[in-house]
Amino acid sequence: MSSPVIVLIGPMGVGKSTVGRLLAERLGVAYRDTDDDIVTAEGRAIADIFVDEGEPAFRAIEKRAVRAALTGHEGVLALGGGAILDADTRALLAGLRVVYLSMDVEEAVRRTGLGAARPLLAVNPRKQWRELMEARRHLYEEAATAVVPTDGRTPEEVTEAALDAL
Numbered sequence: 001m002s003s004p005v006i007v008l009i010g011p012m013g014v015g016k017s018t019v020g021r022l023l024a025e026r027l028g029v030a031y032r033d034t035d036d037d038i039v040t041a042e043g044r045a046i047a048d049i050f051v052d053e054g055e056p057a058f059r060a061i062e063k064r065a066v067r068a069a070l071t072g073h074e075g076v077l078a079l080g081g082g083a084i085l086d087a088d089t090r091a092l093l094a095g096l097r098v099v100y101l102s103m104d105v106e107e108a109v110r111r112t113g114l115g116a117a118r119p120l121l122a123v124n125p126r127k128q129w130r131e132l133m134e135a136r137r138h139l140y141e142e143a144a145t146a147v148v149p150t151d152g153r154t155p156e157e158v159t160e161a162a163l164d165a166l
């Protein structure tokens with residue numbers, strides 16, 4: 001069994017994929033993203049899985065993908081924004097270096113736009129965002145070994161801050 005050198009968590013649109021790739025480059029390791037693993041394994045977009053089968057079915061697929069990545073990847077790993085909702089997943093994170101990329105609601109709405117490709121933000125992004133973060137913020141904070149705010153920072157600056165925080 002192998003473990004990631006860094007796991008990135010945080011809400012959708014915060015820049016986990018962009019920063020994850022930059023971090024992997026800087027550290028000379030591979031980058032992996034559980035959303036990509038799911039899309040590859042399922043052969044369809046995540047939004048389609050939500051529409052076709054609903055969120056609980058997506059979470060079950062996600063849980064398997066996250067477990068596989070957390071136990072079989074040695075580079076930088078980005079988790080989908082909702083992965084930390086699962087208690088078994090949170091337990092698997094214990095003992096790993098987990099960086100929480102955070103942002104405030106206005107930055108979130110700017111970055112995720114109207115959320116057409118984000119099934120959980122499709123109706124009223126600002127309100128849905130607030131509700132989502134109220135339910136999740138403490139889970140991100142508890143799982144993290146470092147918190148890196150991204151507001152007003154470029155991906156390169158966030159990458160530097162994440163490296164400093166390690």
Ligand code: S3P
Pocket residue numbers: 010011012013016035046079080081082083118119120
């Ligand atoms: C989700 C985040 C998305 C994706 C799905 C659900 C969430 O991943 O897994 O749309 O519940 O926050 P990203 O955080 O990579 O956008």
